[in-house]
Amino acid sequence: MSVLPLLVALPFLAIPLVALGLRARPGAAPLPALLPLGLFLALLSLPLGAAFTSERIPSLGLETSFRLDGLSRLMALLITGIGAGIFLYASAYLKGHPALHRFLAVLTLFMGAMLGAVLADDLFSLFVFWELTSLASFMLIGFDHERAAARKAAQQGLMVTVAGGLAMLAGFLLLAAAAGTTRISLILAQAESISAHPFAPWIVLLVAGGCFAKSAQWPLHFWLPNAMAAPAPVSAYLHSATMVKLGVYLLARFNPAFQEMVLWQGLLTGAGGLTMLTGALLALRERDLKRKLAWSTVVALGTLVTLIGLEEPLAATAAVVFLLVHALYKASLFLISGIVDKKAGTRDALVLRGLARAMPLTAAAAALAGLSMAGAPGFIGAFAKDLLFTVQLGVPGLLPAIALVVNAAMVVVAGVVAARPFMGRPMEADREVKEPPLAMLAPPMLLALLGLVFGLMPGLISAALIEPAAGTILGRPTGVALGEKQGDELVLLLSFAALGLGVVMYLGWSRLQPRLAGQEWLDRYGPDSAYGEVLRAVSRTAVAVTRRVQSGSLRRYLALSLLIVFGGAGLVLVLAGGLAIPWRAAPVRVEQVLLVLLIAGGAAAAALMRALFAQVMGAALVGFGAGLLFLTLGAPDLAFTQFTVEVIAVVLLVAILARLPFRALDARRANERRNDALLAGLVGAVGVAVMFAMLSVPFDARIPEWMGQAAVPEAKGRNVVNVVIVDFRALDTLGEIAVLLIAALAAAALLAKRAGRKQP
Helix, strand or coil, X not given: CCCHXXXXXXXXXXXHHHHHHHHHCHHHCCHHHHHHHHHHHHHHHCCCCCEEEEXXXXXXXXXXXXXCCHHHHHHHHHHHHHHHHHHHHHXXXXXXXXXXXXXXXXXXXXXXXXXXHHHECEHHHHHHHHHHHHHHHHHHHCCCCCCHHHHHHHHHHHHHHHHHHHHHHHHXXXXXXXXXXXXXXXXXXXXXXHHCCCCHHHHHHHHHHHHHHXXXXXXXXXXXXXXXXXXXXXXXXXXXXXXXXXXXXHHHHHHHHHCCCHHHHHHHHHHHHHHHHHHHHHHXXXXXXXXXXXXXXXXXXXXXXXXXXXXXXXXXXXXXXXXXXXXXHXXXXXXXXXXXXXXXXXXXXXXCCCCCCCCHHHHHHHHHHHHHHHCCCCCHHHHHHHHHHHHHHCCXXXXXXXXXXXXXXXXXXXXXXXXXXHCCCCCCCCCCCCCCCHHHHHHHHHHHHHHHHHHHCCHHHHHHHHHHHHHHHHCCCCCCCECECXXXXXXXXXXXXXXXXXXXXXXCHHHHHHHHHCCCHHHHCCHHHXXXXXXXXXXXXXXXXXXXXXXXXXXXXXHHHHHHHHHHHHHHHHHCCCCCXXXXXXXXXXXXXXXXXXXXXXXXXXXXXXXXXXXXXXHHHXXXXXXXXXXHCCCHHHHHHHHHHHHHHHHHHHHHHHHCCCCCCCCCCHHHHHHHHHHHHHHHHHHHHHHHHHHHCCCCCHHHHHHHHHHHHHHCCCCHHHHHHHHHCHHHHHHHXXXXXXXXHXXXXXXXXXXXXXXX
């Protein structure tokens, strides 16, 4: 048996241990970091191609499948490796917080969901884990739920990502129908037939829409910077290395199936290019360190999506290298911004300065991460930048120019975040500025050092990590070894041009930023503002509809319900040609005719009499007459059920009417009685028409015969009626029980409230 399901299950099994254990012993907060570290080591030892499949509902073709290939292993190593550092960092960052145990428990839930999503080889297993990441991120972003900003950001992130997830689910359903399987590896094996299927354009639009929402692509990018209301460990884990990369991962996963489609290429490169430009512009106007990093993350996500959408084989290698590079330096810088905020009391880049004297180790870690982000020679970021320019130069159009401007903007971000807070004379602070504890400093320092180590020795990761992941994205081996010359003199020139332009822009950033921040139209007409307008429009519409529909009249509610149900059924019958009259002769006995007349008389009495008690008795005559008619038709069990229900209904109605404070006759006006009569006639006519339509269809005995034959061997019951209720229609019965339970709870609550009022 494969250990893959165990690796996914372990975080979920550890959640109660983390929550309860740390609540009892807060001093043990660093220990949960051992879980992702152990998973990281286990993943390193697993061979590529390891798989696990277990059928859950064979009749529906649903199964649980996991598979480890180059791309899923790279993502899983980032999730667990960076996750170990995040857990350790969070134990010190939130030390003494009363909800630290809850935070680490939810972080464990998120890690398990991410592992399940990247290792899943089944569409619907992937979707379940995908939505779990949205739920866990909602709780993590809104961790400081006392703050309105945190609550708003958590709600916004949840609504955008879950809405995208619903679109993706629709795409998965179409994809499963087109492929005839839900197994992702089998779907990718029939890439040509999938891309030629009539459903293919809709699959691309729906799946890409879900991925764009998760990976903050334009115009759904606005939720990511707002999510910076979360604590620094959340930003470092979710918004640099894991959750926002999940949308990119899924696009890369399905790329072999759709990479030949013009729609796929145009959609990814178009959205990615717009996202890059938007993120770069908005990153330059930010002064908050975390939000600045968030906008640069938007740029990186747009870059990754653009690379996946390009046909150039080298683009797959560039995407994998950049994914790894970005995860390392961005997680490090997010953690460092948390240290700066914790120690200096602010994240304002225009206020921060001179921290290097009091925090030299933190400044060193920031410098290493910043140099990797800027693509300085000797760092793994330089390989990523050269690959990006090499790929983008081969694409006609504006993409090379966009890449130059965007890379220069990222140099500015690296300088503002990693250099500016630590340079110059020391700032005045209302607290003692000093180095953080080792648990907070070690994770960003290690991540920053890895950027340098991999840059000096790219062979450590080229064959083991980069090539297998890139081959998975491309659908075949790339034949590219990291460290070989991937660009010519023009690439080198562009790389230094981006670095030089970025340095010039950085030197003038303190004057440029206020001007960009003063462009209020960017906020007024941006997607974030549009999101707020949509929410307000929904609220106004709900109020208007409620005011119109919820009139407080029970008669009106009942009339509208009957009109919609029976009017709709009648309309369908007419439009679909379902009106029919059964001409088959059936023997009718005298007593049945008399009972029908009795039922009709009871209905007429209930409609024409004015006294409430008389109306109840007329309605009871209808029910008891129907029960007697069932007896004549050979259905004694149904008849006695009808008698029981009718007796209870009559007794309850009479008991209620006897306690009501009025004794008036039916107070309806003439026009109200006329409208009620017309509605009753419509209901009766449609009911008769439906019954006639059913009786006009030849009776198909296969279902009742199968139920009778399967009752004993399949359901182990000899009473077919009971078997139908509790086995063949179990979900229907469960729904009816749930309705009765809800009604009973509501009645109990009302009675308890009434009893409480009577107490002195």
